[in-house]
Amino acid sequence: xxxxxxxxxxxxxxxxxxxxxxxxxxxxxxxxxAKSSISEDLVFIKHVFEDQGVGxxxxxxxxxxxxxxxPYITDKMSQEMSEQLAKxxxxxxxxxxxxxxxxxxxxxxxxxxxxxxQIIAHExxxxxxxxxxxxxxxxxxxxxxxxxxxxxxxxIVRRDQKVTEGATLNVNYMSGSSSRVENMTLSKRSLSIGQxxxxxxxxMKGAGTINGMKSLVYEFDCFLAGVAVFLExxxxxxxxxxxxxxxxxxxxxxxxxRSIDVKLGNIFENQPKD
Amino acid sequence: xxxxxxxxxxxxxxxxxxxxxxxxxxxxxxxxxAKSSISEDLVFIKHVFEDQGVGxxxxxxxxxxxxxxxPYITDKMSQEMSEQLAKxxxxxxxxxxxxxxxxxxxxxxxxxxxxxxQIIAHExxxxxxxxxxxxxxxxxxxxxxxxxxxxxxxxIVRRDQKVTEGATLNVNYMSGSSSRVENMTLSKRSLSIGQxxxxxxxxMKGAGTINGMKSLVYEFDCFLAGVAVFLExxxxxxxxxxxxxxxxxxxxxxxxxRSIDVKLGNIFENQPKD
Numbered sequence: 326x327x328x329x330x331x332x333x334x335x336x337x338x339x340x341x342x343x344x345x346x347x348x349x350x351x352x353x354x355x356x357x358x359a360k361s362s363i364s365e366d367l368v369f370i371k372h373v374f375e376d377q378g379v380g381x382x383x384x385x386x387x388x389x390x391x392x393x394x395x396p397y398i399t400d401k402m403s404q405e406m407s408e409q410l411a412k413x414x415x416x417x418x419x420x421x422x423x424x425x426x427x428x429x430x431x432x433x434x435x436x437x438x439x440x441x442x443q444i445i446a447h448e449x450x451x452x453x454x455x456x457x458x459x460x461x462x463x464x465x466x467x468x469x470x471x472x473x474x475x476x477x478x479x480x481i482v483r484r485d486q487k488v489t490e491g492a493t494l495n496v497n498y499m500s501g502s503s504s505r506v507e508n509m510t511l512s513k514r515s516l517s518i519g520q521x522x523x524x525x526x527x528x529m530k531g532a533g534t535i536n537g538m539k540s541l542v543y544e545f546d547c548f549l550a551g552v553a554v555f556l557e558x559x560x561x562x563x564x565x566x567x568x569x570x571x572x573x574x575x576x577x578x579x580x581x582x583r584s585i586d587v588k589l590g591n592i593f594e595n596q597p598k599d
Numbered sequence: 600x601x602x603x604x605x606x607x608x609x610x611x612x613x614x615x616x617x618x619x620x621x622x623x624x625x626x627x628x629x630x631x632x633a634k635s636s637i638s639e640d641l642v643f644i645k646h647v648f649e650d651q652g653v654g655x656x657x658x659x660x661x662x663x664x665x666x667x668x669x670p671y672i673t674d675k676m677s678q679e680m681s682e683q684l685a686k687x688x689x690x691x692x693x694x695x696x697x698x699x700x701x702x703x704x705x706x707x708x709x710x711x712x713x714x715x716x717q718i719i720a721h722e723x724x725x726x727x728x729x730x731x732x733x734x735x736x737x738x739x740x741x742x743x744x745x746x747x748x749x750x751x752x753x754x755i756v757r758r759d760q761k762v763t764e765g766a767t768l769n770v771n772y773m774s775g776s777s778s779r780v781e782n783m784t785l786s787k788r789s790l791s792i793g794q795x796x797x798x799x800x801x802x803m804k805g806a807g808t809i810n811g812m813k814s815l816v817y818e819f820d821c822f823l824a825g826v827a828v829f830l831e832x833x834x835x836x837x838x839x840x841x842x843x844x845x846x847x848x849x850x851x852x853x854x855x856x857r858s859i860d861v862k863l864g865n866i867f868e869n870q871p872k873d
Binding site for chain 1: 602603604606607608610611614615643644646647648650651653695696697699700701702703704707708709710712713735736737739740743744746747750751752753754755757762763764765786788789
């Protein structure tokens with residue numbers, strides 16, 4: 326393979342193996358060239374990726390060392406993507422009877438989910454995250470998208486007990502909006518002691534559901550890395566969870582005029598410009 | 600940007616815009632070079648991608664033309680990935696009380712989901728597919744993975760009616776295993792008349808649930824492009840759906856010895872070698 330061909334293939338290889346330590350000896354075998362040539366290629370790709378905001382290419386010396394590609398977006402890209410999502414959410418036909426907001430189409434479109442995943446992954450880029458947790462149903466696509474970018478597993482909490490989950494750990498929680506006591510359940514094998522868990526969900530009002538997931542994290546003897554939601558809805562009074570990040574925020578819904586005022590969420594408060 | 604740099608960036612750009620027609624004039628502007636240079640780059644990238652089994656790069660002439668990158672795997676890659684998944688599924692601690700199989704960890708790991716998505720997308724590569732349909736909960740990650748690769752939306756059928764879905768279309772269906780009549784529901788706005796729908800799910804026994812989704816497809820005046828499941832379980836008697844594709848198959852579960860015999864599914868029956 327000539328150098329140009331190798332650059333094309335190597336670029337593809339890195340992009341398809343994000344967040345993984347790739348061994349330089351193996352790469353040198355793969356391309357049948359000296360390690361020094363691989364290193365030269367990497368310097369070159371690193372430079373292009375950083376210039377174009379694709380991601381970070383890090384090389385680690387030593388026999389256990391190698392190269393790792395970490396996809397990266399800038400604060401500015403994160404904000405631009407959120408503004409695009411806000412525009413989608415502002416479409417007038419999203420208001421349902423009862424003042425609910427229709428999200429299923431947004432959360433069923435891969436390009437939107439990729440944006441949501443990138444924004445959340447970017448927000449927690451300096452934290453150790455071992456696993457993503459969400460609750461069925463609409464949180465799942467968001468959890469999967471974040472998990473893909475961070476290359477970690479995701480686990481799905483359920484409101485109903487299923488025979489296909491084996492032994493489960495169950496907690497009761499207080500729904501923030503309706504003040505009812507409900508139950509949520511997660512398979513015992515989902516988490517290991519000491520893992521760092523990022524909770525994500527599509528929508529948050531009183532944060533009762535998220536508070537329930539927090540108690541599950543602690544019952545599993547795990548740590549909470551953070552809480553991130555796609556959309557923060559209007560809520561009067563104290564939320565059950567104070568520490569969370571939101572991509573978008575809706576303060577009020579005008580049911581008569583079927584319009585909503587969508588703002589950027591608290592991720593973008595006081596954020597320094599790039 | 601020099602040619603080598605452009606090749607690296609262009610490779611990244613194509614991989615991140617799969618199945619999309621990209622305008623050559625816009626690309627020529629992006630890289631500030633003549634269209635002829637872009638075309639030369641494309642011939643080069645096309646050649647590397649085809650050699651390495653990355654995907655197909657097609658160029659279309661004319662003012663509305665451009666270039667489209669379609670990710671591609673070979674039959675052999677598809678079979679190898681399925682064998683890797685079969686090995687995971689054969690682990691002995693998956694058998695739950697009642698003879699159920701624990702799948703949640705496999706379906707919560709992005710690298711496995713990517714394989715499942717690629718295998719299914721490969722199987723339907725010659726069909727027009729507008730939208731992926733699945734039913735909550737465990738089918739969702741599979742639907743999302745296939746949808747990402749094909750760059751089409753996915754819709755989630757539910758067993759419970761939710762106020763966040765707006766008007767819904769509901770059908771009754773007969774559960775294949777337990778012969779009970781149940782209900783499933785899908786938001787009216789999920790599908791448009793005449794769309795071609797691929798149904799996917801994690802597990803199939805009697806195919807009652809899949810049969811219910813089929814009737815939903817027809818109630819929406821849509822077409823069925825196909826049915827694909829990750830795992831086909833043991834079932835005595837006639838399945839309610841005869842036409843389906845499976846990645847893996849389990850014929851019997853030995854509860855006493857906690858072992859299952861996992862075989863490749865019918866996708867790989869009579870398949871010609873590459």
